Amino acid sequence: xxRSMYSGVSxxxxxxxxxxxxxxxxxxxNTVGFKAGRVMFKDILSQSVAGVTRPEAGATGGVNAxxxxxxxxLASIDTLHTPxxxxxxNVPTDVRIDGDGFFVVTPDDGTTRFxxxxxxxxxxxLGQLVNGDGMFVLGSDxxxxxxxxxxxxxxxxxxxxxIIAVNADGTSAVAAQLxxxxxxxxxxxxxxxxxxYAMTQNANPEGDMTIxxxxxxxxGTGAIISGQLEMSNVDLTSExxxxxVAQRGFQANSRIITTSDEILxxxxxxxx
Numbered sequence: 073x074x075r076s077m078y079s080g081v082s083x084x085x086x087x088x089x090x091x092x093x094x095x096x097x098x099x100x101x102n103t104v105g106f107k108a109g110r111v112m113f114k115d116i117l118s119q120s121v122a123g124v125t126r127p128e129a130g131a132t133g134g135v136n137a138x139x140x141x142x143x144x145x146l147a148s149i150d151t152l153h154t155p156x157x158x159x160x161x162n163v164p165t166d167v168r169i170d171g172d173g174f175f176v177v178t179p180d181d182g183t184t185r186f187x188x189x190x191x192x193x194x195x196x197x198l199g200q201l202v203n204g205d206g207m208f209v210l211g212s213d214x215x216x217x218x219x220x221x222x223x224x225x226x227x228x229x230x231x232x233x234x235i236i237a238v239n240a241d242g243t244s245a246v247a248a249q250l251x252x253x254x255x256x257x258x259x260x261x262x263x264x265x266x267x268x269y270a271m272t273q274n275a276n277p278e279g280d281m282t283i284x285x286x287x288x289x290x291x292g293t294g295a296i297i298s299g300q301l302e303m304s305n306v307d308l309t310s311e312x313x314x315x316x317v318a319q320r321g322f323q324a325n326s327r328i329i330t331t332s333d334e335i336l337x338x339x340x341x342x343x344x
Contacts, residue, residue, distance in 0.1 A: 074336065077328070079325075080326065082145065083324075087322040088322065090111040091319070093109045093111050093149060094311055104191075105156070105188060105189035105303075113146065115145075116145050118139035118140060119139065121140060123137055156305040164227065164229065165195060166193070166300060168300045169293070171293065171294015172255075174187035174188060174252065174269065175189070182215065185210070185271070187270075190203070191301060199220055211251045212233065212250065218248075222240075223240055225240055234248075235248045253281065254284065255276055257276075258275065
């Protein structure tokens with residue numbers, strides 16, 4: 073069979089994956105804290121038809137290798153952790169991180185931890201700070217955050233994540249502090265859905281899950297802005313442009329297969 077046919081098949085598979093990633097980006101254009109994906113390609117090992125010959129001074133010249141490429145393969149599917157635009161909501165429990173860092177949430181007592189950039193938090197009937205799925209938001213002390221409804225009448229969140237509560241007697245005090253985690257290689261995090269990420273050993277050394285606080289200069293976690301949410305970082309102009317490129321690339325590779333099929337048909341017709 074013709075090598076070009078298999079090259080065309082690999083190209084169609086690659087551009088189909090690229091379209092899948094683009095479609096997911098566009099679908100999440102309004103998802104809070106979503107980070108867009110990007111597909112990178114690499115060529116497959118080339119088949120050598122003839123090798124290299126060494127030049128001899130004053131005798132013969134060198135000859136380059138003759139190689140035929142065998143198609144394309146996926147090099148990586150990257151997650152782009154660039155900041156998304158800010159959306160003002162004026163809701164006190166809506167927070168965003170102005171800089172690097174992730175919020176930490178847990179479905180239990182903190183044993184299982186997930187990271188997120190979506191700061192659309194809420195206070196439930198027991199005064200517990202949770203996300204939209206009911207997971208507890210962890211504080212800088214690595215514990216859950218609870219604001220006693222009988223005591224706390226109102227509160228505000230400072231840029232370092234401190235939750236300043238106003239009590240029933242009119243006094244105010246720091247009730248808790250939002251925890252933030254710095255990730256060395258955010259692209260190494262594993263997407264779990266629900267705006268959640270799981271820590272991996274390629275994201276932090278040894279999968280470290282140590283929680284710090286916002287405004288930590290040494291950790292570089294950035295400040296917390298209350299009353300705002302971080303929106304998706306998807307750029308529709310770029311996505312639609314890449315969609316056109318992927319569509320034309322898919323069509324071009326399908327034409328390679330069609331042309332290869334016509335050549336094979338001509339070979340079969342030689343028997344007539």
